Amino acid sequence: xxxxxxxxxxxxxxxxxxxxxxxSYTVFSADSPETPIRVMYKSATGKVLFDHKTHSGxxxxxxxxxxxxxxxxxxxxxxxxxxxxxxxxxxxxxxKSCLECHDADEIEDTEMLNSGDAFHGQCIGCHQEFGxxxxxxxxxxxx
Amino acid sequence: xxxxxxLVVSHAPFWHNxxxxxxxxxxxxxxxxxxxxxxxxxxxxxxxxxxxxxxAFAIIWEWVMNLATRxxxxxxxxxxxxxxxxxxxxxxxxxxxxxxxxxxFLAIVIxxxxxxxxxxxxxxxxALTIAILSLSWQGHLDxxxxxxxxxxxxxxxxxxxQLKHFGTAAIxxxxxxxxxxxxxxxxxxxxxxxxxxxxxxxxxxxxFIRWEIVISFLAGxxxxxxxFYGANAxxxxxxxxHLLTGYTLMGAIFLATDDSSSPVGFIPMLIYGAVGGFxxxxxxxxxxxxxxxxxxxxxxxxxxxxxxxxxxxxxxxVS
Numbered sequence: 200x201x202x203x204x205x206x207x208x209x210x211x212x213x214x215x216x217x218x219x220x221x222x223s224y225t226v227f228s229a230d231s232p233e234t235p236i237r238v239m240y241k242s243a244t245g246k247v248l249f250d251h252k253t254h255s256g257x258x259x260x261x262x263x264x265x266x267x268x269x270x271x272x273x274x275x276x277x278x279x280x281x282x283x284x285x286x287x288x289x290x291x292x293x294x295k296s297c298l299e300c301h302d303a304d305e306i307e308d309t310e311m312l313n314s315g316d317a318f319h320g321q322c323i324g325c326h327q328e329f330g331x332x333x334x335x336x337x338x339x340x341x342x
Numbered sequence: 343x344x345x346x347x348x349l350v351v352s353h354a355p356f357w358h359n360x361x362x363x364x365x366x367x368x369x370x371x372x373x374x375x376x377x378x379x380x381x382x383x384x385x386x387x388x389x390x391x392x393x394x395x396x397x398a399f400a401i402i403w404e405w406v407m408n409l410a411t412r413x414x415x416x417x418x419x420x421x422x423x424x425x426x427x428x429x430x431x432x433x434x435x436x437x438x439x440x441x442x443x444x445x446x447f448l449a450i451v452i453x454x455x456x457x458x459x460x461x462x463x464x465x466x467x468x469a470l471t472i473a474i475l476s477l478s479w480q481g482h483l484d485x486x487x488x489x490x491x492x493x494x495x496x497x498x499x500x501x502x503x504q505l506k507h508f509g510t511a512a513i514x515x516x517x518x519x520x521x522x523x524x525x526x527x528x529x530x531x532x533x534x535x536x537x538x539x540x541x542x543x544x545x546x547x548x549x550f551i552r553w554e555i556v557i558s559f560l561a562g563x564x565x566x567x568x569x570f571y572g573a574n575a576x577x578x579x580x581x582x583x584h585l586l587t588g589y590t591l592m593g594a595i596f597l598a599t600d601d602s603s604s605p606v607g608f609i610p611m612l613i614y615g616a617v618g619g620f621x622x623x624x625x626x627x628x629x630x631x632x633x634x635x636x637x638x639x640x641x642x643x644x645x646x647x648x649x650x651x652x653x654x655x656x657x658x659x660v661s
Binding site for chain 1: 364386387388390391393394395397398401402405415417418419420422423439484486487490491492493498499503506507508
């Protein structure tokens with residue numbers, strides 16, 4: 200008798216948790232924040248965890264968006280992820296994102312730094328300029 | 343010559359004390375719920391989704407295997423639900439639904455049912471599952487990567503990953519009190535040290551888990567970490583840090599104490615726990631993995647049958 204009750208409870212538990220689980224994964228699933236908090240960049244030399252909030256927030260280093268997101272210059276609302284223009288491993292190519300606003304012949308200089316060069320220049324350059332922050336490979340890249 | 347004394351048992355009538363396998367599992371569930379609830383409270387809906395799916399699918403896989411093997415249904419004994427909850431407590435709150443479904447399949451079908459069901463698993467099924475998932479989908483089990491969208495006002499980096507990748511200089515921002523109170527990232531339930539300890543004490547006092555295993559596992563970690571720390575305090579973290587981070591407390595209280603994969607004798611239990619603790623620190627300090635708890639417990643599980651041969655106790659003996 201007790202066994203049958205336990206099995207009935209188990210059926211109830213399955214139905215309840217399945218229902219809650221489906222709702223959690225679909226209707227109430229959490230969206231990514233509009234402004235990233237941290238970003239995990241992946242590369243062949245290991246992942247890099249970048250703390251976006253600490254760099255950009257008023258309580259952090261207080262960098263302005265345009266200090267890193269240098270394009271588009273005029274529009275303060277449309278900042279793109281770095282990797283949309285600086286495509287991993289593809290230097291000197293013309294990313295599709297450029298052609299959303301520009302004609303191909305309008306762009307004189309089609310050289311675009313690949314993401315590795317762009318990030319290294321941006322991160323290490325800034326860290327060296329301010330004399331703070333990691334500059335060696337293993338201080339950012341982890342396997 | 344048979345020692346007849348060993349065959350003597352008390353005579354009838356016997357009185358069933360009311361304990362059952364189900365009661366045991368429900369009590370362990372009860373002890374694990376506070377830490378899981380804190381995790382759900384912290385991470386919100388995504389964590390509730392992982393916990394719900396994990397419990398539901400663990401029971402579903404158990405039921406499917408009951409049907410496939412034409413056995414009487416065992417879904418009511420709480421074993422599958424407990425496995426589901428423990429698995430969820432070790433996963434990040436952002437685990438995708440398919441990872442939970444695959445994880446529960448690994449735990450229930452591969453970890454338990456193909457060996458014959460409850461009491462027959464040679465290794466802890468939750469530890470086995472986390473090990474397989476970590477090998478297969480490293481990114482999803484990387485807490486730094488999985489939890490990039492959360493900010494709770496304490497260092498949002500996985501303490502053991504900081505230690506592994508950047509050395510002891512990078513763990514200075516963690517205080518022991520913060521770590522004990524769960525102010526660290528990790529699995530849904532694993533970081534809440536105090537809640538886990540309270541659950542563990544309850545289970546030990548009620549006799550559902552063996553204190554010998556819990557204490558020797560923690561002592562194994564403490565002593566081994568102390569040796570490393572004593573040898574080079576700049577390179578290796580101190581023992582308390584190892585005790586309060588990663589899966590340590592989950593492993594000591596809920597994984598290593600699994601009945602069928604741990605020894606029964608007093609001395610074997612002490613050695614078993616110590617092997618687990620020793621291997622945990624060894625893997626953390628000189629291995630390639632960030633946390634060594636699940637792999638260490640799997641190794642201890644494999645050693646367990648051999649340990650049971652040390653001064654075995656005769657079953658049914660009346661002292």
